[in-house]
């Protein structure tokens with residue numbers, strides 16, 4: 001396994017930088033970094049990851065999204081990341097519209113067929129990080145884990161990097177009643193870290209899709225939840 005490479009395939013809009021409401025980053029004034037992105041990429045880099053950007057840019061090169069507008073933003077973003085030592089070993093862009101039925105649009109793996117032929121990818125540790133369901137489908141299509149940046153209070157860069165780099169040990173307890181199923185997931189490493197502060201944290205996930213999540217902090221002395 002020594003000569004396999006850990007790759008992080010990273011989406012651009014909504015993941016590295018915010019995606020505007022019109023879903024097109026065609027002016028520098030629309031460029032704004034996602035929270036926590038730099039510390040997260042530093043940790044991934046330290047953990048030996050190489051970065052590959054993979055992005056769908058609908059209609060790039062057409063009148064609705066001229067090449068120059070894209071290029072100005074893309075060059076700025078790449079320079080910004082490079083100034084902090086974050087570089088992308090490859091960049092894959094799908095310029096098509098969904099209706100074009102091309103093969104290079106995520107979630108299809110079309111773009112990276114050659115890449116995967118040339119790189120001995122560490123499939124166990126390589127990851128896809130993006131903000132859409134199609135990013136997760138793309139991960140599935142190339143057979144590696146996918147992580148989704150949530151747009152509001154959900155999973156963020158620091159959560160994702162913690163999962164990817166620290167690989168926290170987890171323990172699951174599931175309780176079923178007639179009406180509901182509650183699953184409590186205890187992050188054992190986080191609990192250990194917090195125990196010195198006399199509190200324990202439980203990540204609670206609910207529902208068939210595990211989408212509803214809360215963090216419950218319990219004071220170990222009183223046994224009561226902390227507000």
Ligand SMILES: [Mg+2]
Nearest residue numbers: 011013014131
């Ligand atoms: Mg995106």
Ligand SMILES: [Zn+2]
Nearest residue numbers: 094096102104
């Ligand atoms: Zn395409």
